[in-house]
Amino acid sequence: MVNEVTEDALAVALVPVVCLVDWLFGDGDCLKDAKKLADDANPTEEIDSWIPGIGDQSGEDWVGVWHFVDMNPGASNDYDARQGKLFDEAGVPGEPMDPVELVLMAYFDTAGLSVNYDKSQGINKYTADDANDGVANTTRRDQADWQYTTIAHTPFEPVNNLAWYGWTHFRDEQIHPVSMLGWPLHAIGDATVPMHVMGTSAWGHRPFEDSQDLIWDSVWNFRPGQLDAQSAAVGTVMRRAFEYWKVIEAWRAAHGGTKDIPIREIIMQLAAHTHDYAMAKHAQTGGDWPFSITASTGYLVAKGESINAYADTANAAELVRPLYEDGMGAMIALLVAASDFYR
Amino acid sequence: MRRVLVIIVLLIVLALLISWLVTRCGHDEPPPPVASGDCYERAEQMVAAWKKEGRDAAAIEKLFQAELARCSGVNGCAALVGAANADLAWLGRAVLSKSLSPAEYLAGVRDRTRKMREARKTPAICEAYTKGDADGDLVPDDRDKCTSKNLERTDSTGCSDPSPLPPAPSAEAVEKAANALTIPMSKACEGAPLPDRAGVIKAGVSPDGLSYLFVVEPITNQPAGCQVFYQVDIRMRSKSFFLGLNTNSVYGRVFRAKEALTGAVAHPSGMTFELKKADAAVPWRGLTFRAVEPGDVGQRYFRVRTVNGNGVSQGWGAYTLVPSTAFP
Numbered sequence: 001m002v003n004e005v006t007e008d009a010l011a012v013a014l015v016p017v018v019c020l021v022d023w024l025f026g027d028g029d030c031l032k033d034a035k036k037l038a039d040d041a042n043p044t045e046e047i048d049s050w051i052p053g054i055g056d057q058s059g060e061d062w063v064g065v066w067h068f069v070d071m072n073p074g075a076s077n078d079y080d081a082r083q084g085k086l087f088d089e090a091g092v093p094g095e096p097m098d099p100v101e102l103v104l105m106a107y108f109d110t111a112g113l114s115v116n117y118d119k120s121q122g123i124n125k126y127t128a129d130d131a132n133d134g135v136a137n138t139t140r141r142d143q144a145d146w147q148y149t150t151i152a153h154t155p156f157e158p159v160n161n162l163a164w165y166g167w168t169h170f171r172d173e174q175i176h177p178v179s180m181l182g183w184p185l186h187a188i189g190d191a192t193v194p195m196h197v198m199g200t201s202a203w204g205h206r207p208f209e210d211s212q213d214l215i216w217d218s219v220w221n222f223r224p225g226q227l228d229a230q231s232a233a234v235g236t237v238m239r240r241a242f243e244y245w246k247v248i249e250a251w252r253a254a255h256g257g258t259k260d261i262p263i264r265e266i267i268m269q270l271a272a273h274t275h276d277y278a279m280a281k282h283a284q285t286g287g288d289w290p291f292s293i294t295a296s297t298g299y300l301v302a303k304g305e306s307i308n309a310y311a312d313t314a315n316a317a318e319l320v321r322p323l324y325e326d327g328m329g330a331m332i333a334l335l336v337a338a339s340d341f342y343r
Numbered sequence: 344m345r346r347v348l349v350i351i352v353l354l355i356v357l358a359l360l361i362s363w364l365v366t367r368c369g370h371d372e373p374p375p376p377v378a379s380g381d382c383y384e385r386a387e388q389m390v391a392a393w394k395k396e397g398r399d400a401a402a403i404e405k406l407f408q409a410e411l412a413r414c415s416g417v418n419g420c421a422a423l424v425g426a427a428n429a430d431l432a433w434l435g436r437a438v439l440s441k442s443l444s445p446a447e448y449l450a451g452v453r454d455r456t457r458k459m460r461e462a463r464k465t466p467a468i469c470e471a472y473t474k475g476d477a478d479g480d481l482v483p484d485d486r487d488k489c490t491s492k493n494l495e496r497t498d499s500t501g502c503s504d505p506s507p508l509p510p511a512p513s514a515e516a517v518e519k520a521a522n523a524l525t526i527p528m529s530k531a532c533e534g535a536p537l538p539d540r541a542g543v544i545k546a547g548v549s550p551d552g553l554s555y556l557f558v559v560e561p562i563t564n565q566p567a568g569c570q571v572f573y574q575v576d577i578r579m580r581s582k583s584f585f586l587g588l589n590t591n592s593v594y595g596r597v598f599r600a601k602e603a604l605t606g607a608v609a610h611p612s613g614m615t616f617e618l619k620k621a622d623a624a625v626p627w628r629g630l631t632f633r634a635v636e637p638g639d640v641g642q643r644y645f646r647v648r649t650v651n652g653n654g655v656s657q658g659w660g661a662y663t664l665v666p667s668t669a670f671p
Contacts, residue, residue, distance in 0.1 A: 078460075088452060096510035099520035102438070102445055105452070107524075109435035112408075112428065114415070147415035148424050148463070150431065153456050293512065300523035 069158035070199035071275035084158035090199040098202035108152040117143040126157040135264040160267035163187035191271040192327035194278035204295030211310035218317035240329025386410035420469035427459040446511035454496040531568035543645035558613035579629030582640035
């Protein structure tokens with residue numbers, strides 16, 4: 001459920017390249033017959049006659065752009081305290097842009113693909129302009145702000161706004177629907193992924209995430225006879241939970257004993273931890289983990305190998321465990337705080 | 344008694360005549376454009392006018408992008424935004440076609456996006472831009488101290504930006520990523536002429552009633568192996584006084600030649616494509632609505648855009664009314 005509740009389609013407008021949406025996100029075969037840029041390809045020179053056309057091909061496949069929070073220093077952050085996805089600033093500080101991200105950006109520009117303001121569900125949902133939660137409100141954008149250029153140069157709202165959307169529904173609806181906690185829980189999960197806090201769709205994003213299924217047992221040592229290891233991990237998680245709970249309680253005390261929580265601040269703190277940890281490990285491992293500039297291209301060519309490369313990294317479970325511990329601590333703190341609404 | 348019956352019949356005829364007259368307005372006119380597409384269609388019509396005026400392709404692309412910006416609500420800065428977006432599209436094509444290095448591409452993108460964002464925040468720049476930017480560097484002439492060329496990076500005074508190129512992946516890595524993403528650029532289409540325009544020459548419901556069929560003129564001026572896509576828009580106008588129906592909508596779909604039907608329903612000289620009734624996305628009622636009563640409207644206007652495997656196109660053809668006919 002947590003993974004399903006937040007997949008809001010981003011509608012796109014102005015699709016001049018036939019089948020572009022198919023090519024990017026679908027497995028439709030519309031383009032499979034168009035000769036791909038293959039081994040012997042010597043693609044066209046600039047096309048004088050190329051005039052983008054129009055087709056309001058809103059795509060339900062366009063999801064995921066609301067799931068980032070860019071914690072990189074130097075990010076523009078034009079509309080939020082921390083911006084979400086912005087292609088042309090995405091990536092690992094001090095490193096070149098990942099080629100997959102560069103190619104995507106070039107194609108968005110070539111195609112003239114822009115947000116469809118009227119049809120995109122996330123724009124209104126994730127514009128936090130009356131949050132009163134200690135984090136700066138989102139600067140509300142009009143249609144021109146969202147559509148004046150392509151997706152490659154349009155900053156999206158961060159994942160902590162997505163968390164805020166779900167939390168406020170949970171908080172404000174009379175029955176306090178548990179399902180609405182799916183949004184903040186999903187956001188917590190995203191904020192523990194190094195690529196999500198660098199704003200990047202590449203740098204090994206997908207193979208890193210997919211590899212977690214393969215190392216899950218090792219991360220948590222949930223095997224008979226390993227009680228000591230489990231206890232240590234649980235102890236760390238509870239300590240992290242206590243730290244986040246203290247943040248919530250301090251905020252509540254400062255706001256007249258409200259049951260509300262500063263959900264966007266919690267997510268930002270978690271994302272900042274993930275960012276710092278990931279950058280430190282990236283330096284310590286000589287650029288091997290968690291970011292790999294070849295992994296996303298590799299994932300497109302040989303998916304399994306790319307996933308296994310992450311799973312087979314020396315000490316993969318130990319490397320990733322602190323991210324889980326931090327995220328699980330935040331989740332426990334959130335759920336404990338949310339339970340106050342049922343008292 | 345007979346007289347009463349005659350009067351009733353006459354009254355019915357009179358009512359039908361009045362309803363026909365009431366709903367007649369616009370019956371023979373092309374349907375009004377769908378509101379959301381109105382602005383974009385005007386922009387396309389302007390492209391045709393600019394071509395007639397003999398403007399070059401690069402200028403038309405900038406003008407067209409400016410119109411798109413206006414359609415998106417960009418007021419006051421549409422010309423500069425349009426030029427910047429046209430430059431960004433050019434840069435994208437150039438790096439994907441390997442005529443520009445990835446580092447030069449990223450530098451160019453940063454230059455264009457910086458100027459575009461700055462202009463959006465500074466109306467004076469936009470206003471000055473409308474008075475002239477002879478060298479096309481997005482720095483208005485009234486503050487441009489240098490002449491630049493070929494999307495050269497500049498500072499705010501229009502002089503060359505000497506800062507080093509940003510870190511970027513190698514051209515080989517970009518090519519590998521582009522290959523992995525199976526980006527549709529076709530060697531077979533290299534040097535191909537503009538695909539001819541095509542139109543729909545026949546349309547109607549299939550004999551078994553399960554599909555809506557239409558016939559598109561095939562394109563024959565592309566080299567062997569160069570795929571052609573047929574993007575088809577169908578504007579459906581359905582109107583009925585008695586059913587309280589008055590709709591005007593557009594449905595679009597992309598077809599390839601190999602999707603053309605064969606067999607009994609296939610047209611001898613065109614490509615017969617089908618839209619299946621069972622497909623939930625197909626607007627079956629709009630496609631098949633028939634005018635019954637006087638004043639009813641059940642019309643389908645078609646337009647086609649042919650695009651080859653490299654995205655080259657002459658743009659959309661005009662909407663043409665195609666009456667429903669029987670197949671085969």
